[in-house]
Amino acid sequence: MAFSPAVAKPLEKLGIRSTFDLVLHLPMRYEDETRLTPIREAQPGESVLVEAEVVESEVKYRGRRTLVAKLTDGKSELWIRFLNFYPSQVKQLEPGKRVRVFGEIRPGFFGDEMVHPRVKVVGKDTPLPKSLTPVYPTTAGLSQHQLRELILGALDKLALEDTLDNALLAKLRLGEFRESVLFLHRPPPGVDRTSLDERTHPAWERLKFDEILAQQLAMRIAYRERRAKSAPKLPDKHTLTNALVKSLPFALTKAQKKSYATIARDLAEAHPMRRLLQGDVGSGKTLVAALAALQAIENGAQVALMAPTEILAEQHFLKLSHWLVPLGVRIAWVAGSLKARAKKQALAGIAAGETQLAIGTHALFQGDVAFARLGLAIVDEQQRFGVEQRLALAAKGGEPHQLMMSATPIPRTLSMSYFADLDVSVIDELPPGRTPVQTKLVSEKRRDEVIKRIRTACAEGAQAYWVCPLIEESETLQLKTALETFETIKETFPDLAVGLVHGRLKAEEKAQVMADFKAKKIQLLVATTVIEVGVDVPNATLMVIEHAERMGLAQLHQLRGRVGRGAKKSHAILLYHQPLSEMARARLKVIYENNDGFEIARADLQLRGPGEFLGARQSGAPLLRFADLERDAHLIESARNVADDLLAGKSRAAARHLDRWLGTRQFYLKA
Template identity: 65%
Template sequence: MSAPVPSSGWKNLPKALASRLAKLGIFREEDLLLHLPLRYEDETRLWTIGAAPAGTAVQIEAVVLSSEVALRPRRQLVARIADETGELTLRFLNFYPSQHKQLAQGARVRVFGEIRMGFFGAEMVHPRVKSLHGGEALPEAMTPVYPVTAGLAQSALRKLIAKAFERVRIEEALPEALRRALRLPGVERSLRALHMPQPGMAIAALEDHSHPAWRRIKFEELLVQQISLREAYAQRRARQAAPLPGSGELTGALLASLPFALTSAQRRAVDEIARDLVLPHPMQRLLQGDVGSGKTIVAALAMLQAAECGWQAALMAPTEILAEQHFHKLEAWFAPLGIRVAWLSGSQKKKQRAQALAMLASGEARLAVGTHALIEDPVAFPRLALAVVDEQHRFGVRQRLALREKREGDDSPLPHMLMMSATPIPRTLAMSFYADLDVSVLDELPPGRTPIVTKLVADARRAEVIGRVRDACVEGRQAYWVCPLIEESESLQLQTAVETHERLSEELAELKVGLVHGRLKADEKASVMAAFVRNEVQVLVATTVIEVGVDVPNASLMIIEHAERFGLAQLHQLRGRVGRGAAASSCILLYSQPLSQNGRARLRVIYENTDGFAIAREDLRLRGPGEMVGARQSGVPLLRYADLEADADLVEPAREAAEELLARHRDAVEVLLQRWVGGRGEYLKA
């Protein structure tokens, strides 16, 4: 099969039109076929004014009785039209002189719009108007309404799409047996049905994307995504990386020095990563596990495996608090083994930064920990073999690739990549968006983690909550109090961290109350956090800078202010900051009334579930895949038409079909890639 070739006429498009189409992701004539309607308008029938239903878009043919420009309450064009069954007012708040002329007295017009009951009776506001000069026939098909951009009219886009159907050859790429098994119609028939639905077709099914034609298109989209991810995976495995067999000397010494034993899930993940690091092609592995499942020690053992082979490893974290905590933990583990760890952050003093850079450049430091500062120039790793990215969903692809490209010279081996996430990914999402990664899962919490009791408390009971904090701290425990904003916001009227710190300092005068937020200088943040770790601060008021990674076993109480404003992943992460010691721990979700429907749904999910994977599934259901993986920033749009909840039954067949087509139908693969991504094989970059 040969892929369709863009026609010469398409290449001669006016530059302005080409620019507008490009904003819609339309670069070739073929792309028009996959620019599908948002909804449809029924211009195939006429209603009389007397019979037309209110609240629904209808088409009416009538004669203009009068037309005038009214000046009150504001300048507007008002016309009256009539047929044998009644009269109707047309109102235009913004209009051109040509529209006034079009609606001259006695003119016969067709108007399309929604009838509403106004102060002076039935009216249409800003209807579409067509002048009639004879017996113009009604359209035979429903009128599609497309996503457009400024300067591009629906009518112009419809004409371009109609021409594309005439000039582009639409090839069937799916084997007949596969179409039959999944009950999918042919691709050309499906596209014509979506762009040009005929009278009698189920418009509701077209608009809610449940029509068989939509299922065909959504399956193709999922299939192309799976094919592209597998192609990218194969391309990565064809590249060279440094094999890291490791002697086991350093990793064995670290394991022997730990005051705890690895869980079976941790041992499984360590083994999976160790096997990958021995191979001569780059590892691309996602390590995911719930809050507190022990991802850091797994990453530490992988970094030591690189160090045993004389190579370097780097760990990048999204916030300075988390990165610094990783640094202190790794330094405590590695210093007794004679391994130097360099620390890099944006707030470092010039002298400290120069020392860290020198240690890395000379190879004296085998390991580096830091924030985005690790990927800035002039950071150089002469022998970088492993890059670890914590909370990987916080980084874009470019940032992750920038860390990988920190190796010495373009000809040197690519580093292995280990990405970590405490935000569990539902299976359908992982299959669809992370199919190019190998995945290790920590599905077991270390012993000693105490269950966390979650309570929903209305804001009106704030005084009781403050009393609960006082009682816990008097008993020797500590508490977090998390607020969503730093400063006063007139629009949201939320309790702020600064105000809350002042109020709690007054009401809990016998306790030391600290404050941490994103606008504090790094040394100020570090000082407050260190005091909290030492229990010199009993109550820590904070914004979500403490969402990830903070580990204070003595803290047993978490208060989350305006919990209804937080996402499920954030609430679960914050709750995981407590329950790290032997004491019974609680998380109190303070909410304001009235609750929105979404806010109520989120709080119910977090109240009823402690399993991060169950919460992630609900998060996918409530928010959709676009928001959940939007930070992947692949440079390519997420799924345009398929919905991972509504179309979950298509994900697994698409995965299986991708393997079959890549193995036995390469010509079909080329047709699909050409249709959806213009022949560019790398649908997702990393």
């Protein structure tokens, strides 16, 4: 079906590019126009269909033009009003016309009334619809009526044959595809409306299963294609890796050892590793990444480590330099803030193969960066990078191994669906000596108590953070707020050494401030959210987060993770301002009640949904439109098994099913 240019544009906004996309554009709710309700029997708050005769109609001027008509069904009267109307509607409501109006009846100035109802002129014997009326998500330039006609046309035109055989459907207790689709677009009047609204009806189950199956097939195919590619074997030679472990003043945790063992095994294989290393804040992911980097380096390969912010990349640079330079590893730093001469020097070392480990921001995958023999790409906080950026970094070295790290734990259902093409390692324990951070929610009105708390903590030899509010709209505004907060805090604590760190500071200035804080020259550090990851100061035991209600769960948990890194008891005080929105209240409740990153991530997923949790741009996987990860976990399990069976059996069903649901949208899965 070719769409006219006028219709094609709004359809594109809805993600509809083909006739089949119309079939999968399912109703968000339904209206019942299958039965008539006498005017006097209409219940308040309920939308009903009324058939009546127009008694009088006129355009009145009461401050604005209003079309008003009085109708009667022979027993009761009903007024209808239109504040916006066309000449055709005036004609439609001429006295003597018989009409059906659909809407909500409520008390009005002259009696019962409907405002802006749907109106249809009818004859005495015009039949009623045989199914509920679907209401579709639409957009400007495309009326509900137009969209409904397009969808009904597509349903009548397409065969909608099944991609799955009857035996499989019977085993899974699923209905036929065509039958399920037609049912959802044209449900009969007696259907259980709750099962439709809550998407638990068997017809919904079929559509959700198909959607999840397509996702699973795409991810499994991407996984198999990667396994078929070649990458350099980088076995653990135990020279540099053992040297690092011996040089550390502490022992690796069991979880760190287990995670590194799986990575070491992957690197030794002849196909590219795609492993996600996840662990809660402070679990020691960087050390595991350092061991992986050394394993690649001792095999003569280069390593790139990419972080989303300059301050995090700097933290990695400082920490890895501290660990690896004494072992003879040559490290370069690449960031947008580098001066031309320093950048040229860094790039030359990378291109010549002299640099063994390059650490930086997204500047690492710019066109002017060339690696001599990139063997391993490590991406920290991988969910913050777009899939195109990860592809660009990987493309720097043919088929390098990739290790992705995330301190935002991935809930199991999300891992099963959106990360099904990756191998996952989890560091599920914290190093010994860490104390759980106690979280307190404090109203802005009690600021004086918080100030007293900081004074006491610093007097006892501890250090504290004061985190400025997040202002997403403007980096300039955020900087202004940070500077103002810094001046206020200095006045409030004239007896304390107060420092300031923010994203606009030069790299060397940021490094100096953080070094002074670590050396206890600064007692109270005022900071923007740039310190949410990577900063490790064991003596800092108190954190105050201003306007905590503005921040997301992952960010609050990350910030809180900057304290509690030593043996002393630590506290995070979340200062909030009233009034709180429902969402902000729910977030603060979760962070107050939980220290477990996985539980926080699960709650975050429920509050925001997978699209926002992952960032739709960031995920290469097709986002689920119909299925719910928590409620439909049983479907994910069975879809995984069916995907494996279909691919193992080399049946045409897998290709047909993928083509139906994803079409050409499979390219990004190769990231």
